[in-house]
Amino acid sequence: MASTVTLEKTTTIQSDDAGVVGSPKTTMRSPLLTKKKGATGGAKGRCCGHRCELVSYDKLPEFLKHNEFIVDHYRSEWPIKEALLSAFSIHNETINVWTHLIGFFVFLALTVCAATMVPTEYESPHMATSFKGLANITGNAMVLRSYSADDGAVLAMTMKAFRNVSVETEAAAVLSAGAAGHGRVPRWPFYAYLSGAMFCLLMSSACHLLACHSEHASYVFLRLDYAGITGLIVTSFYPLVYYTFLCHPFYQALYLGFITVSGAAAVAVSLLPVFERPELRWARAGLFACMGMSGLVPIVHKMLVFGDRPEAVLTTGYEMAMGAFYLAGVVVYATRVPERWMPGRFDLAxxxxxxxHVLVIAGAYAHYLAGLVYLGWRDMEGC
Structure with missing residues (x-):
């Protein structure tokens, strides 16, 4: 009867019990066959029950190393449940998660507000609205111009209630203009922008919350984050181009087609694994910045054609504010300040x-205000 002992290099030693009388039975296990607790690496070995520990930058796997100037309070390879619950704990991604999650709900509220308070293209104002409009426009037919031809009967009834000849004259002029069939402009470019903003903010929050789970999760959520940024940039063009060039379909199709194709190309490039490497931070920032800066072309075109219109000037002001916020965000993102100056000091906040994140929300809100001006302008003017 022989006993078998396995060594580290799978060496086998055979001994005869008859030749070695009274030799002790010794068992040697190979390290290659021994699975230590936590040998899978990362923070899985540092999770005990429902409690996972935060780790420092030098203990992270490579796929989680993005900013060496943030030196502590990292989550590394946490289970999905613990990663989700970490939204309510303190770590270096907590504020990143909540800034854009709160921003998402703010834009959801703005969307609901716009849908319920800003008239749609199919609505007709109530008679009370018409009375109020006529009472307030003495010598000014601007409000009446936003009414469609379907409101002719309402306005005709309203005019009989007034003996002011100037008001009647203006209302009649508006009615004759409305006979051409002018109605409220489509809302889809405005809501496409709001959808793009909400998608960007929600994907960003999900990425910062769940990318710590695994290398595959990090890859997927980073791509969704990049797609969200691209979607925000692309849909920001839609209200600007659609409403500005409502009466110029060639330029409208040209600008909308260009930014849509550019966005699709940016999403395709972001699918490359090399795109997320830390040393390509400037390349990522440059790509998104160039997409945003291309918006200067239709803005300059708008000012050349409609520079005498107060709506064009006001929307351009909002768009310049949006661009300034986004540009400042890109510079901060690429240079990694202020943590570059004092590593470890700004780990949590x-x-x-x-x-x-804060600058992105500010820029998106500025463009929301511009969208409201575009709607009011084109509802009054039409094409």
Whole structure:
């Protein structure tokens, strides 16, 4: 009867019990066959029950190393449940998660507000609205111009209630203009922008919350984050181009087609694994910045054609504010300030990505205000 002992290099030693009388039975296990607790690496070995520990930058796997100036309070390879619950705990991604999650709900509220308070293209104002409009426009037919031809009967009834000849004259002029069939402009470009903003904010929050789970999760959520940024940039063009060039279908199709194709190309490029490498931070920032800066072309075109219109000037002001916020965000994101100056000081609050998130929300809100001006302008003017 022989006993078998397995060594580290799978060496086998055979001994005869008859030749070695009274030899002790010794068992040697190979390290190659021994699975230590936590040998899978990352924070899975540092999770005990429902409690996972935060780790420092030098203990992270490579796929989670994005900013060496944030030196502590990382989650590394946490289970999905713990990663989700970490939204309510303190770590270096907590503010990143909540800035854009709160921003998502703010834009959801703005969308609901716009849908319920800003008239749709199919609505007809009530008679009370018409009375109010006529009472307030003495010498000014601008409000009446936003009414469609379907409101002719309402306005005719309203005019009988007034003996002011100037008001009747203006209302009649508006009615004759409405006979051409002018109605409220389509809302889809405005709501496409709001949808793009909400998608960007929601994907960003999900990425910062769940990318720590695994390398595959990091890859997927980073791509969704990049797609969200691209969607925000692309849909920001839609209200600007559609409403500005409502009466110029060639330029409208040209600009909308260009930014849509550019966005699709940016999403395709972001699918490459090399795109997320930390040393390509400037390339990522440059790509999104160039997409945004291409918006200067239709803005300049707008000012050349409609520079005498107050609506064009006001929307351009909002768009310049939006561009300034976005540009500042890109610079902060790429340079990684202020944590570059004092590594470890801004691990939990105040680091560059948090500032970038706040600037993105500010820029998106400025463009929302521009969208409201576009709707009012084109509802009154039509084409």
């Amino acid at each position: 105040g680091h560059s990505h948090q500032l970038f």
